[in-house]
Amino acid sequence: MDGLKAALVLFVASLFQLAVLTEYRPFRTSSIVLVALLSIALLRGSVFGAIAGFGTGLLLDTATLGTLGVTSLLLTVGGFWIGRYGETTARDRFHAPFVSVAVVTCLYAFGQLALFFVLGEPAPADIVVHALPLGLLLNLLLTVPVYALIRRLFPPLELGDRVREVRLLG
Amino acid sequence: MPRNRTVRFAVLGSSVQRAAASGYPSSRSSALKRRIIVGGLVLLSLVLITVSFRSSALDGAQGTAASILRPFEVAADRVSRPFRDAAGWAHGLVDAKSENKKLRVQVEALRRQLIEDESAVQENVQLKQALAYKGPPSLANFRRVHASVLTNPQSAIDESITIAAGTGDGVAAGNVVITPQGLVGTVDKAWSDVARVTLLTDGQSAVTARDLTNPAAVGIVKRGGGDVLVFDRVPKSPYVGVGDTVITAGSVGRGALPSMFPRGIQIGTVASQSNNDVNTFKTIQLKPFVDFATLQSVIVLVPRAGEAGG
Numbered sequence: 001m002d003g004l005k006a007a008l009v010l011f012v013a014s015l016f017q018l019a020v021l022t023e024y025r026p027f028r029t030s031s032i033v034l035v036a037l038l039s040i041a042l043l044r045g046s047v048f049g050a051i052a053g054f055g056t057g058l059l060l061d062t063a064t065l066g067t068l069g070v071t072s073l074l075l076t077v078g079g080f081w082i083g084r085y086g087e088t089t090a091r092d093r094f095h096a097p098f099v100s101v102a103v104v105t106c107l108y109a110f111g112q113l114a115l116f117f118v119l120g121e122p123a124p125a126d127i128v129v130h131a132l133p134l135g136l137l138l139n140l141l142l143t144v145p146v147y148a149l150i151r152r153l154f155p156p157l158e159l160g161d162r163v164r165e166v167r168l169l170g
Numbered sequence: 171m172p173r174n175r176t177v178r179f180a181v182l183g184s185s186v187q188r189a190a191a192s193g194y195p196s197s198r199s200s201a202l203k204r205r206i207i208v209g210g211l212v213l214l215s216l217v218l219i220t221v222s223f224r225s226s227a228l229d230g231a232q233g234t235a236a237s238i239l240r241p242f243e244v245a246a247d248r249v250s251r252p253f254r255d256a257a258g259w260a261h262g263l264v265d266a267k268s269e270n271k272k273l274r275v276q277v278e279a280l281r282r283q284l285i286e287d288e289s290a291v292q293e294n295v296q297l298k299q300a301l302a303y304k305g306p307p308s309l310a311n312f313r314r315v316h317a318s319v320l321t322n323p324q325s326a327i328d329e330s331i332t333i334a335a336g337t338g339d340g341v342a343a344g345n346v347v348i349t350p351q352g353l354v355g356t357v358d359k360a361w362s363d364v365a366r367v368t369l370l371t372d373g374q375s376a377v378t379a380r381d382l383t384n385p386a387a388v389g390i391v392k393r394g395g396g397d398v399l400v401f402d403r404v405p406k407s408p409y410v411g412v413g414d415t416v417i418t419a420g421s422v423g424r425g426a427l428p429s430m431f432p433r434g435i436q437i438g439t440v441a442s443q444s445n446n447d448v449n450t451f452k453t454i455q456l457k458p459f460v461d462f463a464t465l466q467s468v469i470v471l472v473p474r475a476g477e478a479g480g
């Protein structure tokens with residue numbers, strides 16, 4: 001059931017990103033899809049995040065007729081990593097979604113730049129660096145409503161359901 | 171007080187029987203399983219990148235999937251359009267009065283210019299007929315395919331759009347894409363119903379252009395960062411003034427490869443120009459006529475059979 005809900009949420013977010021948000025230049029630096037994916041990964045874990053990231057990336061690459069796999073790779077790694085953060089350190093910390101979005105926004109931008117460079121496509125680092133502060137700010141602003149909505153759709157699991165094994169000191 | 175710590179493991183909930191939880195599939199799975207799944211997805215992504223980048227084996231599947239997504243994109247666009255129109259209308263009210271006054275003055279100037287231009291065009295047509303002149307390809311040699319824009323650039327470094335026209339409409343890679351305002355770019359890749367267009371603002375795009383006022387000023391227009399274009403390789407001697415219109419030059423000279431751009435498509439106006447002793451060429455910046463950020467629909471120029479070509 002969670003899988004179906006996640007697919008629907010990410011599909012709608014992708015359409016919104018593709019057809020509406022990117023018509024406004026400032027929103028090309030941000031990504032509601034990334035924020036939605038990270039929110040889901042934070043609440044449902046690493047494997048869920050990785051699979052959702054892969055599917056969303058494939059959808060975006062298909063819709064934009066770009067090189068297949070580029071966005072999938074970045075979102076798979078991002079979803080997995082934030083999922084692990086959610087499973088281990090983050091738990092119910094207030095700042096977790098904001099930290100996740102901030103870190104992955106930066107890594108996503110530079111990861112995309114590196115991939116483009118490796119593939120021999122134009123990779124203007126100056127544009128990425130100039131666009132990053134605005135993208136970061138917009139993504140953090142988007143995190144507030146998007147995380148609140150996704151938290152309603154994917155209620156946090158009980159601690160016992162999430163953590164099966166801990167290491168005790170002392 | 172010395173701290174004497176040892177490391178040991180504890181399993182939460184081991185003494186209490188829990189109902190099977192529906193959550194965190196990843197925490198239930200072993201670390202090995204998790205690594206296998208993620209490793210597999212990363213590997214699959216790398217395989218997709220390799221196949222997609224090196225061959226056209228996935229093009230058919232990608233084109234079909236893009237065609238399936240097309241109605242959803244159109245629906246999303248239609249749902250959001252009233253809100254965008256309302257926002258645009260509200261924004262337009264702010265400076266409508268001052269803009270109206272400026273436009274009235276501009277209309278008067280353009281009306282006078284139009285009369286002069288029309289008489290020059292008529293004279294041009296008569297002279298061409300009289301001399302049986304064979305000129306380079308012009309816009310008249312191309313069929314126009316109108317298409318809506320499906321997706322805009324998706325990131326700060328992405329300078330491509332997708333359009334709702336493809337090989338089924340005669341569109342092919344290399345076709346020139348324009349709007350009524352001016353040059354947009356070229357078709358990069360075409361599928362049956364959709365095509366990807368590389369914008370003129372992309373780092374790999376460039377077009378031979380000339381100054382409309384001074385045809386001796388010929389150079390190459392390419393990306394200049396942000397919304398600005400650069401009119402490069404223009405020698406220092408011909409005069410280029412701020413406000414001059416720059417258009418595509420078409421095929422210049424007798425090169426083995428003709429230009430894919432027909433002559434006379436508007437590109438932009440000269441925003442600034444300067445000379446310095448170090449550079450061999452002028453430094454000219456252009457303000458494009460086309461707003462690449464808000465493209466809604468475009469026109470693809472498809473060469474008519476047996477006429478202008480790539």
